[in-house]
Amino acid sequence: MSEKNLPLSNEQLHKLVDDLPTPFYLYDEKAILENARHFKDLFSWAPGFCNYYAVKACPNPTILSLLEKEGFGSDCSSLPELLLSKASGITGERIMFTSNDTPLEEFAEAYKQGAIINLDDISHIESLEKAIGTVPSLICFRYNPGPERTGNAIIGNPVEAKYGVTSEQIIDCYRIMKEKGVKRFGLHTMVASNELDGTYIVETARMLFELCVRIQKEAGVRIEFIDMGGGIGIPYRPEQNAMDLEAVSKGMQELYNQIIVPAGLDPLKIVFECGRVITGPYGYLVSKVLHVSHKYKHYVGIDASMADLMRPALYGAYHHITVVDKQNQSFDHTYDVTGSLCENNDKFAVDRMLPKIEKDDVLVLHDAGAHGHSMGFNYNAKLRAAEYLLKSDGSVVKIRRAQTYDDYVSTLRFEGAPVQI
Numbered sequence: 001m002s003e004k005n006l007p008l009s010n011e012q013l014h015k016l017v018d019d020l021p022t023p024f025y026l027y028d029e030k031a032i033l034e035n036a037r038h039f040k041d042l043f044s045w046a047p048g049f050c051n052y053y054a055v056k057a058c059p060n061p062t063i064l065s066l067l068e069k070e071g072f073g074s075d076c077s078s079l080p081e082l083l084l085s086k087a088s089g090i091t092g093e094r095i096m097f098t099s100n101d102t103p104l105e106e107f108a109e110a111y112k113q114g115a116i117i118n119l120d121d122i123s124h125i126e127s128l129e130k131a132i133g134t135v136p137s138l139i140c141f142r143y144n145p146g147p148e149r150t151g152n153a154i155i156g157n158p159v160e161a162k163y164g165v166t167s168e169q170i171i172d173c174y175r176i177m178k179e180k181g182v183k184r185f186g187l188h189t190m191v192a193s194n195e196l197d198g199t200y201i202v203e204t205a206r207m208l209f210e211l212c213v214r215i216q217k218e219a220g221v222r223i224e225f226i227d228m229g230g231g232i233g234i235p236y237r238p239e240q241n242a243m244d245l246e247a248v249s250k251g252m253q254e255l256y257n258q259i260i261v262p263a264g265l266d267p268l269k270i271v272f273e274c275g276r277v278i279t280g281p282y283g284y285l286v287s288k289v290l291h292v293s294h295k296y297k298h299y300v301g302i303d304a305s306m307a308d309l310m311r312p313a314l315y316g317a318y319h320h321i322t323v324v325d326k327q328n329q330s331f332d333h334t335y336d337v338t339g340s341l342c343e344n345n346d347k348f349a350v351d352r353m354l355p356k357i358e359k360d361d362v363l364v365l366h367d368a369g370a371h372g373h374s375m376g377f378n379y380n381a382k383l384r385a386a387e388y389l390l391k392s393d394g395s396v397v398k399i400r401r402a403q404t405y406d407d408y409v410s411t412l413r414f415e416g417a418p419v420q421i
């Protein structure tokens with residue numbers, strides 16, 4: 001079971017909703033910080049432990065620099081994410097550049113920033129050299145185990161996944177880079193997304209530990225760090241349980257002692273790139289009911305849409321909904337909770353049991369602190385929502401203003417700008 005509480009009292013939330021245009025995102029600083037510290041403490045046995053927070057989960061510099069102060073790095077896969085990291089005070093090897101299908105100018109910027117470059121493909125060795133005119137002193141490769149592992153629902157079967165170097169190619173990758181003069185090496189994988197079963201993560205560690213031994217034997221390369229990727233899930237549904245991270249840490253430590261220590265590969269640094277499990281449960285999308293209508297089904301239309309939070313429409317994902325003031329009423333009404341896009345899949349919930357809902361009720365969507373605002377878009381010319389941070393001292397600050405019509409049209413050229421051809 002996971003509890004779905006609000007970070008503020010009903011009265012405080014009403015006050016906020018009276019003062020601020022809805023919908024908006026609200027992040028809970030204290031909870032994020034406590035969670036980040038807890039995550040770090042869980043792996044305090046692991047040499048050089050670091051979580052490179054996946055920027056895509058919540059690309060707001062206020063959040064990124066909060067995590068930076070806790071010793072987190074950032075995991076980037078685009079040029080703007082590299083620039084956002086820089087703007088958040090995250091520099092050098094605290095940045096992991098785990099891109100795929102990478103434009104050459106992004107390799108160049110990652111190299112310029114001194115980021116760790118994590119290559120997705122054996123052919124990217126050549127692309128990287130072309131982009132930066134040399135090889136970096138430290139390189140990492142993303143490994144895809146293919147048929148040796150089964151995948152999970154969101155990321156899919158590794159054989160069908162577009163990411164990473166195959167089992168056959170991986171030794172050559174390190175051999176080639178060693179010959180080119182690279183001195184330091186990392187090994188990365190990511191074979192799960194939103195996974196709640198901890199044994200999956202432990203098995204991934206086993207796979208990487210064993211691969212480190214194989215790389216040492218077959219390529220004569222000693223791996224300096226393994227990067228376990230992200231993919232640790234969160235209990236979106238109240239009846240789900242969070243992953244037992246203590247057991248994961250313990251399981252990984254046992255395997256480290258069984259595989260890495262006897263092979264003479266200790267110390268081997270261990271890092272993650274988790275986004276969701278770090279901030280996911282501590283972000284909320286706050287919205288107001290515009291209409292309640294009764295057609296062939298009962299609909300609650302809110303002022304947020306899938307342009308604000310796409311996960312339900314994209315993956316059929318569950319996001320828990322709290323109706324403010326009605327937490328203790330009986331959940332005896334069945335509704336589809338919708339947004340206003342001209343798209344019938346613009347629904348936050350289908351056939352959800354909720355208390356009786358009225359116009360102007362405040363609905364809070366839970367677990368929107370990762371892959372929430374960042375997945376938003378402008379379809380139907382919907383403008384992007386503001387983001388607020390509930391600070392540890394109880395104050396609320398704006399950390400991103402809402403998009404305006406002027407922002408939205410700022411890239412347009414109404415006269416048509418001539419293009420040289």
Ligand SMILES: *Cc1c(COP(=O)(O)O)cnc(C)c1O
Pocket residue numbers: 054056057075098190193194229230231232273274275276277370
């Ligand atoms: C998306 C992604 C992550 C973060 O995933 P979470 O589910 O947020 O933990 C980390 N690394 C890579 C390469 C990713 O694509």
